[in-house]
Amino acid sequence: MNRYDVIVVGSGAAGMIAAIQAGRDGKKVLLLEKLSKLGSKLKATGGGRCNLTNTLNNEEFMAKFGRNGRFMQDALHLLDHNALIEFFNGIGVETHAPDGFRVFPVGHNSQTILTALEDELNRLHVDIKTSQKVTELLSEELHVSGVKTDTDIYHAPNVIIATGGLGYPTLGAEGDGYTLASSLGHKTTELFPAMMPLITKENWGTNCRADTLAKVELRVDIKKYKNLKAVGDLIFTKNGIRGPVVLDFAREITPILSKLGEVPIIANLTKGMNEDDILRHFKNEILKDPDANIEQNLLSILPSSVIRELCKLADVDPSMKFNKVEGKNRAELVKILASTPLTITGHEGFKMAMITRGGISLKEIDPRTMQSKLIKGLYFCGEVMDLDGPCGGYNLQWSFASGYLAGHLLD
Template sequence: MKNKQYDLIVIGSGAAGMISAIVAARDGKKVLLCEQQNKLGPKLKATGGGKCNLTNTLSNEEFMNRFGKNGRFMQDALNDFNYQDLISFLNNIGVETHIPDGFRVFPISHNSGTIIKALEDELYNQNVEVKNNTKVEDLICENETIKGVKTATDNFFAPNVIVATGGLGFSMLGANGDGFDFAKSLGHKITQLYPAMLPLITKEKWVANCKADTIAKAIIKIDLKKAKNLKAVGDLIFTPKGIRGPVVLDFSREITPFLEKYGEVPLLINMIKGMNEDDVFKHIKTHPEKNIEDVLTLLLPNSVVKELCLLVDADLAKKFKDLNGQIREKLVKILVNTPLTVIDHVGFEKAMITRGGVTLKEINPKTMQSKIIDGLYFCGEVMDLDGPCGGYNLQWSFASGNLAGKLLK
């Protein structure tokens, strides 16, 4: 029984779990890290398509703003461990980083395996006991105080347990929502869970004819009164069944809750870099000799032009001035605001993150410790905080894991 007593048990080997174990071990704590997969960092390996966009160079204030109303919760964690601290920490364990576009931070290798190997080596250097293929089935708790964890074959004991299990995203990599179950079993509230950062399926079938084209700086809005202030800008990619691309991955976290509520979500998309109707008229007038197809292909890929013209019965071979007045008006309007209707998504299996989680009201932002159970901590995606693409969620995982690893005891 003696060898099963620890100062800290960490459940999960993502960014949050591994850094929390390292921080605690550096402070002299005896740490056990439990991972249900046979290798550490399975989801971290897939981050950013394997290129591992670690963080970005935004100020803490602006960084928090990108997370919406819950962003302020991050203040203490970011003040203690911002992007510069993360770069320094990684450099300390042998990972060189760079900022090729002046904003996003990557390992120089652009390979997530570099990060995982360095963290794994540091766990070993700090004498953290790592148990792969070890699924925690329950938490041991007495009198609202954590005592340890149960697995199928053993009980392990510690006065501190960190739940760093992630969410439901990338279920093929082992995500199963265990952390939510652990929290709920001990009295924590779990907010509604939605898949986020994932491709979307549309009612409109014409998108399949445009799947070879990428639209730069597309602007997406949700055409609902309750969402009038929500929009996203970025590259849009059509698929055989809908839309994807960075702008869709970012904005899907706003769309999926509405989809759950209404069954379908109307979108308006500006694919012409924010041009308004007057801008479109001016553009057309500067090319009076060109037919519709040629003049609009200066703004959009030809496949998209053809589909939009079909939608409003505009003859591609005609010049703009020769079109029926109503058709001219419809054509300009659909160029400025192309309607699409989201009717489904690809599910948690292909969702990069989860929107929702353990409610933040029940977690101390200065320590990441539960306000309900003494010695229980949360960090990373298991909490009700999610951000857009661009290193936001990984920075939050590292920052919250760092803070949780400092422990109160």
């Protein structure tokens, strides 16, 4: 009764598609989930909208993951964004890319995705058991032989670990996969929370919370890390910054923060304008309306709340005319407008992290199959591995692609 061809541990994006693929290959499949329902984190993805993938070609896609990106080559060859769209279309989910880049289910509802995956699992007669936490991997002579849960033992010559990372522990992420893998000799890299709001030393942003700033560029103001930057929408919070640009930037910041304690950054809040651009902007605004003050001059590029705070940093009265301000203060204002200094001092840890940076070492996993190089029959897929990307459908595409490849059980 408890013997299967394949056991999949974890029912996120990677786990469900792995179970589906194994089922389509005619395998007897068991899908184990420690929570009472499948796909809790998948349902919450993208605020419930579920950005499945994006339209980048495979080379550009892999480049976004940095030095480990090419590990995905075989998985993406098997299931790139076009194939993923076809997969979902085949199980009744229509998708679209309203901005030409990010791909969503039509209706932008993650429940659509979850329901379709569950229906396909049921159609394939995959045995689904919830409220089953795997506590031990069983093996014999360097070959996996099954799993032990809180209540039972299940046997199989193939086990796929799809347990995710540490982000959002309320949705079941507790790092189970790392513990299970290490019990059979696998190494896990250092783990950092990623994709989350950041806390700043400066508190002036609390007065700017009502406004979203578009096309903000953030970069690390440390010579060694000068190439680390991100561009996107930013929102000030009570104690720091959030928004898409911050989610991407946090991936780079958290490892540095753990070493240094705080990280100075530069924010360009003026849509990429440099100091010369800003001076020209003032000149043009003054020509149009000689009686306008600094705040009025800047309203076309920044909200009033931000203008007033940046003027305070430069010790400038925003109600004055730009040409009436003392030269050194004028220069300081232009500098701050082009390069606003901020200091990242912390974050709220894994409880607010959408993904985990780090994971099971890729050196110990065969990228052609997702099978362990140490234990035959043991496979990995999704976020549990040491590979993460930015916002925009990257991490879900990787989860689906790696799960799809793992589910093929190729030696």
